[in-house]
Amino acid sequence: MKITMAHGSGGESTSRLIEDVFAKYFNNEFLSELSDSAVVPGSSKLAITTDSFVVTPILFPGGDIGRLSVCGTVNDLLMSGAVPKYITCGCILEEGLDMEILEKVIASMAETAKEAGVIVVTGDTKVVEKHSDVSGLIINTSGVGFIPEGQIIPGPSKLEDGDKIIVSGNLGDHHATILGSRMGIENDIRSDNAPLVEMTRKLMDAGLIVHAMRDVTRGGLGTVLNEFVNASKCSIILNETDLPVSASVKDFCGILGLDPMYMGNEGKMVISVSAKDAEKALLLIKESKYGENAKIIGEVKKEKESSDNTNVIVTTKIGGKRVVGPMYGEGLPRIC
Amino acid sequence: MCVAIPGTVIKLDGTKATVDFSGNIVNAEAGLVNVKVGDKVLVHAGCIIQTMDEDMANEMEELYKEIEDLA
Amino acid sequence: MDNKYLDNIINELKNYDGPEIRLMEVCGTHTAAISENGIPSLLSDKIKLISGPGCPVCVTVTAVIDRLIELSLMENTCVLTFGDLIRVKGTKGSLADAKGDGARVKMVYSPMDSIKLAKENPLMNYVFAAIGFETTTPVYALLIEEAKKLGLKNLKILTSLKTMPEVIRWVVKNGSNIDGFIAPGHVAAVTGGKIFEELSKELQIPFVVSGFEGEQLILTIYALVKMAGKGGYKNLYKSVVSEAGNLQAKEMVEKYFETSDSFWRGIGKIKGSGMTLRPEFMEFDAGSIGLDEDHEPAGCRCASVLVGAISPHECPLFGKKCTPDNAHGACMVSTEGSCYNYFISGR
Structure with a gap:
C-alpha cells in the first residue's frame, strides 16, 4: 500500500x-x-x-x-x-x-x-x-x-589553555555511508547514528570540568573545532596519527579524494575538557555505549592576551603543520 | 588531478575487475593492464591504470638509497 | 616519527640557506597532498613551492562550462561529471547554478558509470564532461570503445583533455623561473617517466617523479634541491612508474584520440597540448571543437597564479572578494586549485 x-x-x-x-x-x-x-x-x-x-x-x-x-x-x-x-x-x-x-x-x-x-x-x-x-x-x-539544578552548561566559548580535545570515536562513518549508497560503492561502512545519552550523562554526573561539548555532524570534526576556536579565541593543535578513522573510511576517502576531517558523523561528539580530567573523561566515554574508539586527539592553546591566532592546526604524520579551516562547498568528491 | 589509491583485485571477469580497498568494493576496468586475482593495483576513476610491485615494503628503503648519491 | 633518515632530511630542508629555489608541481593532487601533509611548514623560506597548471578543472576554459550548461538544459539530456567541475563558473554561472533552472546534472565516480546509465535509459541523452590529463584520457578511450561495442547512440563526451609536456615548456619559456619540477606521479604511471627525463634534458631543469605520500614528497623536494642548477632526472615512484609507462593505455588513447591544439584557462592557446576524438569517432563528440573562449572575471589573476608567475596572495581578490564560498576564479573553486589550497591551509 x-x-x-x-x-x-x-x-x-x-x-x-x-x-x-x-x-x-x-x-x-x-x-x-x-x-x-x-x-x-x-x-x-x-x-x-x-x-x-x-x-x-x-x-x-x-x-x-x-x-x-x-x-x-x-x-x-x-x-x-x-x-x-x-x-x-x-x-x-x-x-x-x-x-x-x-x-x-x-x-x-x-x-x-x-x-x-x-x-x-x-x-x-x-x-x-x-x-x-x-x-x-x-x-x-x-x-x-x-537542565538539572546547578548544571554547568558547556559552551564553545569556554575553552581554556591546556584543555584536551577528545573525540568519542571514528570519524566520517555516516557521511561515508550515505555517499557510498549514492555513488554505488559497496562497503561495510555503517552509519554511526546513535543517541549519546550514556556518555554525556556519565560526564555530566561525574562533575568533570567539560568546557565544551558538541556532536560532530554535517561538516565533520573540522567544522566543529573551527567553531570552538572562533568562539573561544584560541588555537587547537591536533595530532594526525591520533585521529580515529577506520581503514574502510580512510580508503573510501582516498578513492573519492575526500578528507575525513570534513566527513560528517551522527553519533559522535567532541569535548574540550580540562587537562586534569582528561584521562578520566576518556575512560568514561570508552566505557559507554558507542564510545569504544574514543581518543584524545589534541589540545587547546590560548594566549593570555586576546590573539588573532585562532586556528585548528594538525601536526601531520611527517611532522608538518597544516591549518584546517572551516569547510567550504559541499565536500564533493574530487577525482581530477 | 589524479586521485588514485592502491587496492587488491578480488575478482576478474574478462576485462572487468572487482577491487577491494580496505572493504570498499569497486568495479574497475581491467582492459588496460594484465592482471590476475590477488594483484595489487592502482585505480583511477574506475579504471586500473597500473599494477603495483608487491614489494612495497622495500619501496621507501629503495627511495632513500636512490637519493644517497645526492647528499 | 622515529625515522631518523627522514628527520635528517627535513632538518636539512628546514635549515637550507642557499640561493632561493623555486619548485613547481604540475598535478592538482600533488598540490592537495602538499597542503594536507603540511609540507611548506617543513621547508626553509628559501625553498618556494609553486603550484603549476596541473588541475584539470582549473584549466578548463569558460566556453566548455557554458557548453555543458547549454547541454544540461536541453530536453532529455543529462550531463555526467566529476564532483568538482559542478561549481566552476562559466560566463553565466556554474552547472550547480543551472540545476536551479532545471538542468540535469549528475555526479559520478567513473566515466564508465555512463555506460550503465545510457543502457538503462535509452531515451535520455548523456554527455560526459571529459576533462583530465594523461591519467584520465585512457579511461575515456575505454568508454568510447565500450559505447561503440554496445552500439550506444545516446552517449557522447565533451572533451577538455590536456597533456603535460607542452604546458611545462610554456611555463618555462614564459619566465616563471622554475628551478625544478615535481613530476606528476600518476600521469607518469600512464605515459612513463621517460618523457620527463627528456624534458629535463631539453630544458636543463631537474625533474623528479613523485608519489603522493608526505614522505615521498619530502624526498622528492630534497632531491630537487640537491639537483637545482645541475639538471637531471629521478624516478622516485618506481612501484607504479616505469620508464615506458602503460603501453596498452597509450595504444588505446592513440586509437581514439589525436593530438590537437588546446586552450588553457588563463593561458590561451598552446599548440599540440591537448587531445580530441579522431574524426572517425566524431559521432561520440558533443561539440568539443572550437570551444576556445575564456572570460576571466574582472580583477581575477588566475592566469598568473596558474603558471606560477604570482602566488595566490598577490591576487587582489584572494581572500577578500574571492573565497571558497564565493569563488571568482577556477583556482579557488577546485579543491585542487592553488588558491583554494593556499586559502584553507593558511599558506
Whole structure:
C-alpha cells in the first residue's frame, strides 16, 4: 500500500494512518490523548531544540531517517547539558511512499526514542505531491530537555589553555555511508547514528570540568573545532596519527579524494575538557555505549592576551603543520 | 588531478575487475593492464591504470638509497 | 616519527640557506597532498613551492562550462561529471547554478558509470564532461570503445583533455623561473617517466617523479634541491612508474584520440597540448571543437597564479572578494586549485 494525497486530507484516511502507524509505535499516555497539544510535566530550566531531516536514501546501512531524526535532536539537547525528555514528530510524506517503509521508519523512531529515554508526545503529518522518481519523506523533530539544578552548561566559548580535545570515536562513518549508497560503492561502512545519552550523562554526573561539548555532524570534526576556536579565541593543535578513522573510511576517502576531517558523523561528539580530567573523561566515554574508539586527539592553546591566532592546526604524520579551516562547498568528491 | 589509491583485485571477469580497498568494493576496468586475482593495483576513476610491485615494503628503503648519491 | 633518515632530511630542508629555489608541481593532487601533509611548514623560506597548471578543472576554459550548461538544459539530456567541475563558473554561472533552472546534472565516480546509465535509459541523452590529463584520457578511450561495442547512440563526451609536456615548456619559456619540477606521479604511471627525463634534458631543469605520500614528497623536494642548477632526472615512484609507462593505455588513447591544439584557462592557446576524438569517432563528440573562449572575471589573476608567475596572495581578490564560498576564479573553486589550497591551509 502507498501513501496517497487522501492521507494528508485530515479526514478518515488521516485518522487511520495516525492510528495504524504513528500511535501504534509512539504509544504513551500523552500521545494517545491525540489532543491538539501534549500537556506534560516540566522543569524550571528547559533546553529546546529543533531539527529537520531530509536525507536520501531514507534507509541506509546502520540506520534510517527515523533513527537519525531522534538521535539528532536528542544529541543536540545532550550537548547543552540537558536531560532529553520529549520530542515531537512532524512528517512530510511524499505521495507514493510505500506504507511498509513508513512503518519501518516510525518503528525505528520509537525504538530509538526508547533507547534514548525520550517519548514522542505529539506530531503532525502532511502529504505532498510526488516530486521525483523516488518517494521520500522529511521529518522534523523538536525536543525538550530538562537542565538539572546547578548544571554547568558547556559552551564553545569556554575553552581554556591546556584543555584536551577528545573525540568519542571514528570519524566520517555516516557521511561515508550515505555517499557510498549514492555513488554505488559497496562497503561495510555503517552509519554511526546513535543517541549519546550514556556518555554525556556519565560526564555530566561525574562533575568533570567539560568546557565544551558538541556532536560532530554535517561538516565533520573540522567544522566543529573551527567553531570552538572562533568562539573561544584560541588555537587547537591536533595530532594526525591520533585521529580515529577506520581503514574502510580512510580508503573510501582516498578513492573519492575526500578528507575525513570534513566527513560528517551522527553519533559522535567532541569535548574540550580540562587537562586534569582528561584521562578520566576518556575512560568514561570508552566505557559507554558507542564510545569504544574514543581518543584524545589534541589540545587547546590560548594566549593570555586576546590573539588573532585562532586556528585548528594538525601536526601531520611527517611532522608538518597544516591549518584546517572551516569547510567550504559541499565536500564533493574530487577525482581530477 | 589524479586521485588514485592502491587496492587488491578480488575478482576478474574478462576485462572487468572487482577491487577491494580496505572493504570498499569497486568495479574497475581491467582492459588496460594484465592482471590476475590477488594483484595489487592502482585505480583511477574506475579504471586500473597500473599494477603495483608487491614489494612495497622495500619501496621507501629503495627511495632513500636512490637519493644517497645526492647528499 | 622515529625515522631518523627522514628527520635528517627535513632538518636539512628546514635549515637550507642557499640561493632561493623555486619548485613547481604540475598535478592538482600533488598540490592537495602538499597542503594536507603540511609540507611548506617543513621547508626553509628559501625553498618556494609553486603550484603549476596541473588541475584539470582549473584549466578548463569558460566556453566548455557554458557548453555543458547549454547541454544540461536541453530536453532529455543529462550531463555526467566529476564532483568538482559542478561549481566552476562559466560566463553565466556554474552547472550547480543551472540545476536551479532545471538542468540535469549528475555526479559520478567513473566515466564508465555512463555506460550503465545510457543502457538503462535509452531515451535520455548523456554527455560526459571529459576533462583530465594523461591519467584520465585512457579511461575515456575505454568508454568510447565500450559505447561503440554496445552500439550506444545516446552517449557522447565533451572533451577538455590536456597533456603535460607542452604546458611545462610554456611555463618555462614564459619566465616563471622554475628551478625544478615535481613530476606528476600518476600521469607518469600512464605515459612513463621517460618523457620527463627528456624534458629535463631539453630544458636543463631537474625533474623528479613523485608519489603522493608526505614522505615521498619530502624526498622528492630534497632531491630537487640537491639537483637545482645541475639538471637531471629521478624516478622516485618506481612501484607504479616505469620508464615506458602503460603501453596498452597509450595504444588505446592513440586509437581514439589525436593530438590537437588546446586552450588553457588563463593561458590561451598552446599548440599540440591537448587531445580530441579522431574524426572517425566524431559521432561520440558533443561539440568539443572550437570551444576556445575564456572570460576571466574582472580583477581575477588566475592566469598568473596558474603558471606560477604570482602566488595566490598577490591576487587582489584572494581572500577578500574571492573565497571558497564565493569563488571568482577556477583556482579557488577546485579543491585542487592553488588558491583554494593556499586559502584553507593558511599558506
